[in-house]
Each structure stands twice: as C-alpha cells, then as structure tokens.
Amino acid sequence: MKLREIIMDAIKYPISDTRKFLIFCALIIIMSLSTILPSYGVKDSTLSLILTLVTLIVAFVVLGYSMDVIKSGTERDDTLPDFDYVKQFVLGVKALILNIIYFIIPLVIVIIIASATKLFSSLTEIVNVGINSLANETTNMTTIIAAVPKSTMNTFTNALSITLIAGIILFIIFSFLSFTxxxxxxKTGSGTEGLRFREILRDISKVGLIKMIVTLIVIYIITFALVFVIGLIGLIPYIGVFIGIFVGIPFIILFLYRAIGLLYADA
Structure with missing residues (x-):
C-alpha cells in the first residue's frame, strides 16, 4: 500500500464501527480509574489495590486487542476486531514479554559497551572526587570538576559519547526489529514467531527499509499532532479532559496499530 492509502485508512478505521470503538473507549476509562479517582480525593487503600489490579488486567486486554488490530491491518480487513477478553489478555501478556525481550537485548549490549569503554569506572572515580570535595566543604562546581584528573574526565567523555552513539543506533535497529x-x-499469536530474526529481516526486506522509515516517521508526526489536539481539547472547561483522554487516546491507539498493520500488509 502507498503511504497516503495507509494514513487515510488508519484515520478512518477507529470510527468504522461505533459500537466497538465505544467499548474500546470504555476499556481505556476503566484502565484509567486507578489514576483518576485519587485525584478526586478517593484514597482508600483497599480500593486503590483493587483498581491497580483492574488497571493491569485491562491494560493487557487493550494491548492484546491492539495486536488483533495489527493482524486485521496485515489482512486488510476493514472491520474492527471482535472482543475476546480472555484471548486478548493472553495476547497482551505475550506481547509485553516480547517487547521486554527486545528492550533487554540492546540494554545488555549497551551495558557491555559502557563497561568495556570504562564508563562506569570513570564515573565512579568522578563521583568519589565529588564526595571527597564536599567532605572538605568544597561546594563550587568548577573547583570540584577541576579536581577530577584530566585522564579520568577524558575517559568518561569518550566512553559516554561512544555509549550514547551505540545506544541510539541499537535503539533504532531494535525498534524496527521490534515492530516487525x-x-x-x-499474525500468528506465537511468541516464537516474534523471535525468528531471519524471517523478521526477510519481512523488513519485503516491506522496504526506506518505506518503513518514512511511514513510521509520518505515523509518529500525525500521532504527535493528535496528542497536541487532545491537549487543546483538554483546555475546554469540565469536559475537555474527559473527551481528550477517553476518546482521543483510544483513537490514537487504534490509528497507530492499524497503520503499523497496513505497513506490513505486503510482507
């Protein structure tokens, strides 16, 4: 699909079935109760615990439903998925585990790079110098920094630069891998399929890396624009916040996952 077709389809998709969209909005409302009620003075500890548990359960259902939205996009199905709360709860749990794996891998690599470049050891030495300076009642930041050996500061600066660059590159790479x-x-409901790196790279190749980059940039720009609009709606007295959170956020979630599904429709 062309970029314009993906965007136009994804914008119309959330409200293609009013009943299902309202159910999804209701799930977002339920999921938000644990943060909303305390702001209105409801601070019962037992109720807070129950609401937190409910929020967690519903959040998994919402994430699982979002996976079904992606699947419908890959199949170019124009209807919102049916609600199957148990199935979608399980999907949500699996999706979270998959996301954690794709977060842990680059994190571990960054930690290894930071350790190899002596980022941690140089930082520890700088902190120790700072603590000793404060113990000697030196509070001037310039004086404290000047007390750090030049070699240590150079090591720290170089290690930090290398680690940050590596972290950014890894984040970008694993973002594409994670999306795919x-x-x-x-599409399959199998977490194992989400870890088949050879097939993932093949799917990226089929979609086209440039197309993926451009489409995701446009999707995120539109998402940020929608968030800005929600912020403006939130300025409306009394009802603005409710409209923004309980209608705007569900719309954005469905738009985002639908667009991602359509992007991979040809994979």
Whole structure:
C-alpha cells in the first residue's frame, strides 16, 4: 500500500464501527480509574489495590486487542476486531514479554559497551572526587570538576559519547526489529514467531527499509499532532479532559496499530 492509502485508512478505521470503538473507549476509562479517582480525593487503600489490579488486567486486554488490530491491518480487513477478553489478555501478556525481550537485548549490549569503554569506572572515580570535595566543604562546581584528573574526565567523555552513539543506533535497529516482531506475533499469536530474526529481516526486506522509515516517521508526526489536539481539547472547561483522554487516546491507539498493520500488509 502507498503511504497516503495507509494514513487515510488508519484515520478512518477507529470510527468504522461505533459500537466497538465505544467499548474500546470504555476499556481505556476503566484502565484509567486507578489514576483518576485519587485525584478526586478517593484514597482508600483497599480500593486503590483493587483498581491497580483492574488497571493491569485491562491494560493487557487493550494491548492484546491492539495486536488483533495489527493482524486485521496485515489482512486488510476493514472491520474492527471482535472482543475476546480472555484471548486478548493472553495476547497482551505475550506481547509485553516480547517487547521486554527486545528492550533487554540492546540494554545488555549497551551495558557491555559502557563497561568495556570504562564508563562506569570513570564515573565512579568522578563521583568519589565529588564526595571527597564536599567532605572538605568544597561546594563550587568548577573547583570540584577541576579536581577530577584530566585522564579520568577524558575517559568518561569518550566512553559516554561512544555509549550514547551505540545506544541510539541499537535503539533504532531494535525498534524496527521490534515492530516487525510484533507484527509476526500478531499474525500468528506465537511468541516464537516474534523471535525468528531471519524471517523478521526477510519481512523488513519485503516491506522496504526506506518505506518503513518514512511511514513510521509520518505515523509518529500525525500521532504527535493528535496528542497536541487532545491537549487543546483538554483546555475546554469540565469536559475537555474527559473527551481528550477517553476518546482521543483510544483513537490514537487504534490509528497507530492499524497503520503499523497496513505497513506490513505486503510482507
């Protein structure tokens, strides 16, 4: 599909079935109760615990439903998925585990790079110098920094630069892998499929890396624009916040996952 077709379809998709959209909005409302009620003075500890548990359960259902939205996009099905709360709860749990895996891998690599470049050891030495300076009642930041050996500061600066650059590159790479893994998982319901790196790379190749980059940039720009609009709606007295959170956020979620599904429709 062309970029314009993906965007136009994804914008119309959330309200293609009013009943299902309102159910999804209701799930977002339920999921938000644990943060909303305390702001109105409801601070019962037992109720808070129950609401937190409910929020967690519903959040998994919402995430699982989002996986079904991706699947419908890959199949170019124009209807919102039916609600199957148990199935979608399980999907949500699996999706979260998959996302954690794709977060842990680059995190571990970054930690290894930081350790190899002596980022941690140089930072520890700088902190110790700072503590000793404060113990000697030195509070001037310039004086404290000047007390750090030049070699230590150079090591820290170089290690930090290398680690940050590596972290950014890894984040970008694993973001693409994670998106594709989620799509493979959404299509099959199998977490194992989300870890088949050879097939993931093949799917990326089929979609086209440039197309993926451009489409995701446009999707995120539109998402940020929608968030800005929600913020403006939130300025309306009394009802603005409710409209923004309980209608705007569900719309954005469905738009985002639908667009991702359509992007991979040709994979």
């Amino acid at each position: 893994a989620q799509v493979r998982f959404a």
